[in-house]
Amino acid sequence: MGKVAIIGVGQSAFVRGYPGSIRELAFEGFKEAMQDAKINTKDIDASIICSAPEYDKQRSPAGVFAEYLGLTPQPTFYVETLCSSSSTGLKLAYALVHSGLHDVVVVLGFQKMSEISSAESQERMGRGADIQWESPFGTMMPAYYAMYARAHMAKYGTTSDDLALIRVKAATYGRINEKAVYRKPVTFEMFSDPESPMSNPVSSPLRVGDCCANADGSSCVIIAGEEKAKAFCEKPVWIRGLGAASTAVNMSGRDLFTGLTVAEHASRQAYKMAGVTPKDIDVAEVHDCFTIAEMMAYENLGFAKPGEGKELIKSKETYKEGSIPVNIDGGLLSKGHPIGATGGSQIRTIVLQLRGEAGQMQVKDPEIGLVHNIGGVGLYGNVTILGR
Amino acid sequence: MGQKREIDDRFKKFGTVSFTSFSKVNDFVDYLEDGKIMTTRCKDCGLVFFPPRADCYQCLSSNMEWVEISGSGRLISYSKLEYAPVGFGDDLPYSIAVLDYGDFKVFGRIADNIPESDISVGMEFKTVVNHLPNGQLNYVFQKT
Numbered sequence: 001m002g003k004v005a006i007i008g009v010g011q012s013a014f015v016r017g018y019p020g021s022i023r024e025l026a027f028e029g030f031k032e033a034m035q036d037a038k039i040n041t042k043d044i045d046a047s048i049i050c051s052a053p054e055y056d057k058q059r060s061p062a063g064v065f066a067e068y069l070g071l072t073p074q075p076t077f078y079v080e081t082l083c084s085s086s087s088t089g090l091k092l093a094y095a096l097v098h099s100g101l102h103d104v105v106v107v108l109g110f111q112k113m114s115e116i117s118s119a120e121s122q123e124r125m126g127r128g129a130d131i132q133w134e135s136p137f138g139t140m141m142p143a144y145y146a147m148y149a150r151a152h153m154a155k156y157g158t159t160s161d162d163l164a165l166i167r168v169k170a171a172t173y174g175r176i177n178e179k180a181v182y183r184k185p186v187t188f189e190m191f192s193d194p195e196s197p198m199s200n201p202v203s204s205p206l207r208v209g210d211c212c213a214n215a216d217g218s219s220c221v222i223i224a225g226e227e228k229a230k231a232f233c234e235k236p237v238w239i240r241g242l243g244a245a246s247t248a249v250n251m252s253g254r255d256l257f258t259g260l261t262v263a264e265h266a267s268r269q270a271y272k273m274a275g276v277t278p279k280d281i282d283v284a285e286v287h288d289c290f291t292i293a294e295m296m297a298y299e300n301l302g303f304a305k306p307g308e309g310k311e312l313i314k315s316k317e318t319y320k321e322g323s324i325p326v327n328i329d330g331g332l333l334s335k336g337h338p339i340g341a342t343g344g345s346q347i348r349t350i351v352l353q354l355r356g357e358a359g360q361m362q363v364k365d366p367e368i369g370l371v372h373n374i375g376g377v378g379l380y381g382n383v384t385i386l387g388r
Numbered sequence: 389m390g391q392k393r394e395i396d397d398r399f400k401k402f403g404t405v406s407f408t409s410f411s412k413v414n415d416f417v418d419y420l421e422d423g424k425i426m427t428t429r430c431k432d433c434g435l436v437f438f439p440p441r442a443d444c445y446q447c448l449s450s451n452m453e454w455v456e457i458s459g460s461g462r463l464i465s466y467s468k469l470e471y472a473p474v475g476f477g478d479d480l481p482y483s484i485a486v487l488d489y490g491d492f493k494v495f496g497r498i499a500d501n502i503p504e505s506d507i508s509v510g511m512e513f514k515t516v517v518n519h520l521p522n523g524q525l526n527y528v529f530q531k532t
Contacts, residue, residue, distance in 0.1 A: 143484055
């Protein structure tokens with residue numbers, strides 16, 4: 001079987017309170033990807049729709065979207081792994097194309113989170129954990145990641161100041177990403193300023209500034225087999241490596257609290273499939289739903305040794321000019337995190353980087369890029385390696 | 389007249405808000421009412437679980453026995469929540485945590501009477517039954 005390429009990428013702006021329905025939101029990401037790929041809906045053989053379903057009144061959105069996007073009578077599938085749904089969708093799309101079953105497949109991720117309150121949203125997200133044994137204690141995503149932060153601090157001496165540096169970096173690039181929900185600057189000083197909302201405790205040791213922004217958004221990635229990719233596309237970006245893993249949903253079943261085992265497993269698979277090592281990665285998108293999540297990603301992906309992630313951010317090695325630029329689009333922290341759309345947006349960022357089309361966010365001449373996309377509290381891990 | 393069918397929904401009593409009514413390990417809640425924290429062990433292969441399970445993935449047996457969680461566990465990590473999901477606001481602030489008992493780990497809350505300044509990773513705690521103000525039951529970690 002031949003290679004598989006990404007031939008089109010798109011995303012909506014990530015916003016608070018999208019003034020339209022979910023099918024209209026989906027259309028925005030789809031339109032940009034179709035215009036990017038310069039293809040017709042007749043060229044598409046199948047669609048994979050990705051989201052976390054608990055935010056929507058619509059049951060089974062795949063059929064509704066396929067009709068609205070003009071992708072009937074082709075088959076459509078619905079895929080869910082919480083916050084990593086669209087990376088999982090990409091992996092399955094790869095399998096469909098690589099197997100020869102289909103030639104061109106659309107992966108569309110979306111989420112409209114704004115129809116419910118923040119507290120309701122926390123309750124729904126908390127139910128992505130173990131509803132029988134954990135949710136009855138009153139759990140929410142920030143509290144789980146906060147436990148990872150506490151354990152990382154206890155073992156490695158990581159500090160809240162180290163984590164704040166990650167948010168400052170995210171905001172640096174959120175400011176120049178016109179698709180980002182949070183465009184304002186964040187300074188290190190805000191974290192110690194009681195007047196700044198950034199310093200407000202959420203779940204110790206995490207503060208408001210350590211947490212990503214909820215948003216509404218859609219993303220779209222179009223892939224094709226080698227022959228069609230070369231026919232359709234001047235700058236195909238090849239899918240070089242794919243890794244995915246799962247672990248115990250309940251914290252009682254976890255062995256590691258200073259990192260995510262799913263990211264370790266998924267990255268090992270992806271590096272092996274691509275035949276590269278962490279040193280070969282020129283630009284990366286990691287799942288920074290919380291600052292500690294980016295710190296652990298540095299270590300789980302092999303950019304730093306366990307416990308040494310803080311040195312990478314302190315020395316600014318993960319800035320645009322550094323040795324391993326990470327989240328040069330603002331990340332989930334500033335660009336925003338519309339659950340089902342996030343993975344596809346990360347893929348889009350890396351594709352633009354590898355094509356040299358990332359504008360102000362462009363890293364110097366990258367050849368190989370990596371996407372790390374996590375579902376739940378390290379429940380699902382997906383790592384994708386792309387190359388020119 | 390047919391006999392009225394008994395509905396065993398004891399599990400809905402677990403936690404401030406329970407999201408589960410029916411489970412084959414409903415007896416866990418009865419044990420809580422008796423002041424005991426129990427879990428299950430597979431009678432066929434000896435594997436001990438927490439939380440309790442009705443089925444063993446190692447040997448596919450459903451032949452389980454209840455065993456009491458005794459002694460103390462080491463605090464792996466914790467976090468004090470300043471915000472809560474819908475339904476838990478009256479409990480704020482509270483801390484969630486994980487204890488390592490060696491053969492298994494337990495996720496739960498730290499007792500309200502322990503100030504955050506007294507808590508550190510590595511401390512020993514025991515797990516005790518807790519009666520919530522709304523009549524529900526859970527368990528919390530108390531100093532040894």
